[in-house]
Structures are given as structure tokens and as C-alpha cells.
Amino acid sequence: MSAPAAFAQTPAPPYYVVIFSSRRTADEGGYAAMAERMAALATRQPGFLGMESARGADGFGITVSYWSSPKAIAAWKAHAEHLVAQEKGQRAWYEHYEIRVARVERAYGRPAA
Template sequence: MSDHSLAPVAAHEPPYYAAVFTSVRTEDDGGYGETAERMEELVKDIPGYLGMDYARTPGGLAITVGYFRDADAIREWSGHAEHRAAQRRGRAEWYERYTLHIAKVERSHEFERTPGD
């Protein structure tokens, strides 16, 4: 994944959707980084895509949360041909296990510390 700044995706006006992808990778890294960067670029072209947060623990658990305006945007991303090919390769080579949760966000807010807080 690309180097994200230390800022979460901004809160959006609900309702919207979150696709939570949690994974543990295999030792095989061949082509993973390039494919992840390509997916990150492609998803930005999906109408209704709102942003993505990503974190990885030192032990190897990775969590990617993609935010989408509606379920149609998630379906479009899920069915994208290059994304489907990356999913197949992920199951064959890169992931020991993963889970995907789709959730409707009904409440959203944010906080940012300002100087003097």
C-alpha cells in the first residue's frame, strides 16, 4: 500500500458503507506491493469511493477499510475485472487467511487536536 499520512479518512455524512478487509499474509510477497498500489489507484475511479484507511501490526495482521457512498459502489468495485484477478491471486499466493465485512455506517464524526488543546 502507498505511504498514507498519519490521518484517517475524514468523516462523511451518513449513511455510507465500510468494507473492512482483515488479512494475514503468506511469506510470498512476489508482486503484492505493485498489485496493492494498482488496486489503490483503480478504486479511486469507482463512483462513490470515499477513501481508505490501512494499518498493519508488527505481527502481520493487516486491516484495510474502504469507504463507499453506497452498496452499488461496493458491488462495482467487487466486480471490477482487475480487482477480481487480484483477489484470485491473493487467495492463490498472498493470503493465509482473510475476512471481509461490509457495514453500513450510521454515525460518523471526527476530532482533530488544534494547537492549545
């Protein structure tokens, strides 16, 4: 997925996070367009709170999406277009991936000056 321009603006905890860590294959066939589509589609899903994403030159990347509830995460996982993207990713775009889902209990940071 494309890197967002800024940190996700999340509410006060608790909320939920999906961490998608992956290593890409060399297959670029349609990946960028699908990643853009999924990022845009996710923002319109009920319970979506934000997303942050980064990918290194070696193909390793992490996308973190923030959600209001496990129900919202399950609905996104089952979304018809997202299912197509998942299948294509498993078949062609990712040599390895891990998905972790967690509840955020505490969040803090240093705001930009």
C-alpha cells in the first residue's frame, strides 16, 4: 500500500490494530493499482480509523491499520474486493506475510513541532 502522508490520527484507546508485515515478490503486475484501491476502499469502511505504511527497498513492508472494533476488522477482511486482493497477494505478490490483530490499550508519542 502507498505510504500515507502523515501519522494516523487515532482516538484515545482502546481501539484495535491490524499489523500486516510482508515481503514482496518481484511480480509487479497490478500491485500498485490494487494497493491504491485497497487503501482508498479501507478509508470508507465503517470503523476504519487510519493507516500507516512503509516498504523498504528489499521488499519488506509493514502496513498498520486502525479500527474501532473486531467486528469492523472482520467486515473489512470479508469485503468482496478485499477478498480478491487477498487471493492475488497470496498467489503472486507476497512471498511471505504475517497478520497480527491486537487491542491498543495505551498510546502516546511526541507531537510534531
